[in-house]
Amino acid sequence: MKTSIIVQNLKCGSCAKTITSKLSEISNITDITVDIENSTIAFSATNSEDALEVKRKLKTLGYPTIDDSNGVLSKAKSFVSCATGKMK
Numbered sequence: 001m002k003t004s005i006i007v008q009n010l011k012c013g014s015c016a017k018t019i020t021s022k023l024s025e026i027s028n029i030t031d032i033t034v035d036i037e038n039s040t041i042a043f044s045a046t047n048s049e050d051a052l053e054v055k056r057k058l059k060t061l062g063y064p065t066i067d068d069s070n071g072v073l074s075k076a077k078s079f080v081s082c083a084t085g086k087m088k
Contacts, residue, residue, distance in 0.1 A: 005040065007041055009063050010063055015082045028047070041054070
């Protein structure tokens with residue numbers, strides 16, 4: 001099933017690079033695309049539990065969905081994830 005999620009804190013190509021890399025590690029997640037301009041992550045998942053795992057992973061990276069809270073900790077995590085993407 002193709003799914004699209006709107007996230008917060010997505011700013012640049014380095015953020016997208018980290019997100020793509022980390023989501024690729026999740027089993028049953030394929031066809032990952034990151035749209036920086038619209039802050040969306042699209043992917044194919046085999047079931048809804050896999051899609052929920054993507055949401056959890058994004059939150060741990062500092063990119064909570066639009067429905068989640070976006071506190072200082074999430075913003076700080078996104079800066080670290082962004083920096084990690086720049087180093088790769």
